[in-house]
Amino acid sequence: MRYSIASLLKETLRGHRGWTPAWRDPAPKAEYDVLIVGGGGHGLATAHYLASRHGIANVAVLEKGYLGSGNAGRNTTIIRSNYLLPGNTPFYELSMKLWEGLEEDLNYNAMVSQRGVINLYHSDAQRDAFARRGNAMRLAGVDAELLGREQVRAMLPFFDYDNARFPIRGGLLQRRGGTARHDAVAWGYARAADSRGVDLIQNCEVTGIAIAGGRAIGVETARGPIRATKIALAVAGNSSRVAAMAGLRLPIESHVLQAFVSEGLKPLIDTVVTFGAGHFYVSQSDKGGLVFGGDIDGYNSYAQRGNLPVIEDVMEAGMGLWPGLGRLRVLRHWGGVMDMSMDGSPIIDLAPVEGLYLNAGWCYGGFKATPASGFCFAHLIATGKPHPVAAAYRLDRFATGHLIDEKGAGAQPNLH
Amino acid sequence: MRITCPHCGARDAQEFSYLGAADLARPDGMAASEAAMVDYVYLRDNPRGRHRELWYHGAGCRAWLVVGRDTFTHAVISVEPAKRHAGGAA
Ligand SMILES: Cc1cc2nc3c(=O)[nH]c(=O)nc-3n(C[C@H](O)[C@H](O)[C@H](O)COP(=O)(O)OP(=O)(O)OC[C@H]3O[C@@H](n4cnc5c(N)ncnc54)[C@H](O)[C@@H]3O)c2cc1C
Ligand SMILES: [Zn+2]
Numbered sequence: 067m068r069y070s071i072a073s074l075l076k077e078t079l080r081g082h083r084g085w086t087p088a089w090r091d092p093a094p095k096a097e098y099d100v101l102i103v104g105g106g107g108h109g110l111a112t113a114h115y116l117a118s119r120h121g122i123a124n125v126a127v128l129e130k131g132y133l134g135s136g137n138a139g140r141n142t143t144i145i146r147s148n149y150l151l152p153g154n155t156p157f158y159e160l161s162m163k164l165w166e167g168l169e170e171d172l173n174y175n176a177m178v179s180q181r182g183v184i185n186l187y188h189s190d191a192q193r194d195a196f197a198r199r200g201n202a203m204r205l206a207g208v209d210a211e212l213l214g215r216e217q218v219r220a221m222l223p224f225f226d227y228d229n230a231r232f233p234i235r236g237g238l239l240q241r242r243g244g245t246a247r248h249d250a251v252a253w254g255y256a257r258a259a260d261s262r263g264v265d266l267i268q269n270c271e272v273t274g275i276a277i278a279g280g281r282a283i284g285v286e287t288a289r290g291p292i293r294a295t296k297i298a299l300a301v302a303g304n305s306s307r308v309a310a311m312a313g314l315r316l317p318i319e320s321h322v323l324q325a326f327v328s329e330g331l332k333p334l335i336d337t338v339v340t341f342g343a344g345h346f347y348v349s350q351s352d353k354g355g356l357v358f359g360g361d362i363d364g365y366n367s368y369a370q371r372g373n374l375p376v377i378e379d380v381m382e383a384g385m386g387l388w389p390g391l392g393r394l395r396v397l398r399h400w401g402g403v404m405d406m407s408m409d410g411s412p413i414i415d416l417a418p419v420e421g422l423y424l425n426a427g428w429c430y431g432g433f434k435a436t437p438a439s440g441f442c443f444a445h446l447i448a449t450g451k452p453h454p455v456a457a458a459y460r461l462d463r464f465a466t467g468h469l470i471d472e473k474g475a476g477a478q479p480n481l482h
Numbered sequence: 483m484r485i486t487c488p489h490c491g492a493r494d495a496q497e498f499s500y501l502g503a504a505d506l507a508r509p510d511g512m513a514a515s516e517a518a519m520v521d522y523v524y525l526r527d528n529p530r531g532r533h534r535e536l537w538y539h540g541a542g543c544r545a546w547l548v549v550g551r552d553t554f555t556h557a558v559i560s561v562e563p564a565k566r567h568a569g570g571a572a
Binding site for chain 1: 483494495496500502516517520521523524525526527528529530533535551553554555556
């Protein structure tokens, strides 16, 4: 069923009894051309682009829980392409362009909202760094504006501009950045992939990878063995564990990032703001809650929950930027397990085991990458060659020295 | 999370800084192969479950500790001074 004003009106008149499930619930077949492990945004996007751009639809997505139960449904929904380094800028800009056409492509309302993203600066040095980043973006054809303090104040009047430690001096604004409804992104890709014949198989944890003659030939799952010509891993947060099933060790540690939502408010802030000095970022959801977060907990963790010290830290940073926050109640908080790579950048590459493909290391920034990640991963799986804009995301860059260290934090995953 | 420091007793994890896996052996300088060095600097086991890791008690005795911890439950299983563990090399 295609969604449209006409279908909505028709269903309204019928009391909304005619809507059908957005995807099938098929039993796994014995064999597929491509198996995608992980039914998060990236896995589902990969399935969609494999089917729609490369005509490969004999594909199954295997998800251990329900679709979108990982970070796809746990992130703070920010999308942007304000990166500095040449390996990153074109990739995230492709993602931004795909976001801009996503809802038409999928026939699904993903609530893509280009409300703008402002990175605040608090010192001359930070302003210079942001000016440099803005210039790099504009050279790569990405929009960027450097705002002064009064321009920021006009947009966001209630912040503390005279904070003794981190006075707000201005910000780098990307107007095309913003937010998208994270669950709907996963659901939209799922529905689009399913409509082209991709099997979405939930409650199907992959517990082993079968290897014969040095080649990956299938997987063991909670619902029995499944064979495939190509096996693609998109298991953010669990990449080390799943890759270990094929004997691989990755340059990745798993860490937890928490997020918070306040009680609902009237419209108060119409953009996304990041307060780098205190590591805090905030936006307002369309339901009215303030959505915010800060640092990772900082030690290896597979628990999908955080610990109190970081909660305290995030609240402190928030109050430093925006004293009025202290009047609000926090309704919910949760954590997600992320693949922190050693240079803070992702990996989209052939694995050292033939027939195996890797999509990993998204750290806490991979939601914005969802469309381009799926697009480029599908390209790699279909053609065996990296897509030009993702060519830098090689696994061997750690050996060759071609790191993409956007933050300059070295091989310290808990600092990226 | 609380870590029982052998010198200071049970303390909030906030008093400590984290450095990652404890059992990485640095290959010997000039003799080390490139592969061994890549392994040491970048590759990790990253288990879900028991993990031996280095924590620094910066707000206490300022000793490095080797902490055995479950990365899924966050339970701290063992704590020992890093000195004893690595013969002083940590
Ligand atoms: C609190 C928080 C806030 C964030 N905020 C942002 C943000 O504002 N902007 C941004 O760009 N990024 C953000 N991120 C990061 C972003 O969410 C992730 O980088 C991105 O979602 C990862 O890709 P994914 O969607 O495919 O992962 P996931 O949704 O995690 O998909 C992986 C899937 O694999 C499944 N899986 C794992 N192991 C197996 C197995 N053995 N067998 C079968 N299935 C398996 C999991 O259940 C999961 O569903 C945030 C993350 C968190 C946790
Ligand atoms: Zn101590």
